[in-house]
Amino acid sequence: MELEILELTDTKAKFIVSEISPPAINALRRTLIADVPKMAIDNVEFHLGPIRNEHGKEYESITPLFDEIIAHRLGMVPIPTDLDLFVFRDDCVCKGEGCPNCTIMYSLNKKGPSEDDKKENLTVYSDELQLVVQKVEGVSEKKYAEKFQINKKIPLVRLNKSQALLLYATAELGRGNDHAKWQVAQAVGYQYYPIINIDKKKCDSGGSCVESCPKNVLEQKKKEIIVANLENCNMCGTCEEVCSLGAVKVDGDDSKFIFQFETDGALSAKEAITRALVILEDEFEELRDLAGKLK
Ligand SMILES: [Zn+2]
CATH class of the missing domain: 2.170.120.12 (DNA-directed RNA polymerase, insert domain)
Structure with a gap:
């Protein structure tokens, strides 16, 4: 598992987690909302x-x-x-x-x-x-x-x-x-890390996808469409829809996520996430002990 911090203030955190499964990242979300005291x-x-x-x-x-x-x-x-x-x-x-x-x-x-x-x-x-x-x-x-x-x-x-x-x-x-x-954390959410593929053989660099994107993810550079701000993409699929040539494909990576949350200030964002991870670890440890007794 790898973690890359995009934004970390006293009350707000945004980071990329990779090599993790959707159930695991969801467990972290639920722990932050319900279990951190x-x-x-x-x-x-x-x-x-x-x-x-x-x-x-x-x-x-x-x-x-x-x-x-x-x-x-x-x-x-x-x-x-x-x-x-x-x-x-x-x-x-x-x-x-x-x-x-x-x-x-x-x-x-x-x-x-x-x-x-x-x-x-x-x-x-x-x-x-x-x-x-x-x-x-x-x-x-x-x-x-x-x-x-x-x-x-x-x-x-x-x-x-x-x-x-x-x-x-x-x-x-x-x-x-x-x-x-x-509840320590508010607005806790994650999204799949976007993957945008532009098929250069099909693309005529018309630029309709650049104009249609509400998040300014795509840019036109020297008659070529490039992905300029990948992490802004919320996978709305508008660029896919407007491209009549079918050159743009948007997908989500199910092993890499952009995770973000805020706290109300009772705990700092860093402490909230650290506590959530400790709680998760303890709970799985307990589960492992119980499973061991079944043998
Ligand atoms: Zn007391």
Whole structure:
């Protein structure tokens, strides 16, 4: 198997994998979507009743959205994840009660504009969630605060005059299998590596295929049609259709694939793919052990 990186950023990866079968590349896709764990908010406690500010002014703990909708939105906020630091809540020494080894906690205390304020409303963003710094072995409090404070500014809810929101949210590890909020990778897909054959004996260099291609894959150079941007080809077959001479043939290589995906930022693209490969390996290892017992 060979791997060639085409693009790798913190949250996006695009690469070519060769000498691999379609079922194997699909297994990798499914593992990335469903099995790689990440942190997400799973429990939100809302304060009910009046909320006072430092001057004793009273606000109502109400927002234009139902609490359930806000909780759902919080669930979808990408929580920075360190898979070496946290364990699943059910497997933790706390036996699922929740402790610094299996949960990250945040609080949010936000008040809308007061009655005499010129502003009509105020938007609450995800980066206003305050991290509750907990003691975890192997990480200083400063590092913990740097690592797990949410930096992404995602709008959560808009507070009107005299409205306020006070809540406590707990994040824990989960898998995409259980809920989409725990899905590490988005837009995970692959395509067969394109093969374009231009039969020079049949081709009259008319150029209809060059003009018809929506991805600018083909080019006309000195009365000859050449494949200029092969990896842009999505095998739509338009060039085949417009060529009345039947000189162009488009095919896909079923042992070579262009694979791409994005992450929501909870894990980096590199870490997501590395974890997916480890999970796949472990699962096949388990299968091998079971097969061995059958003999
Ligand atoms: Zn625990």
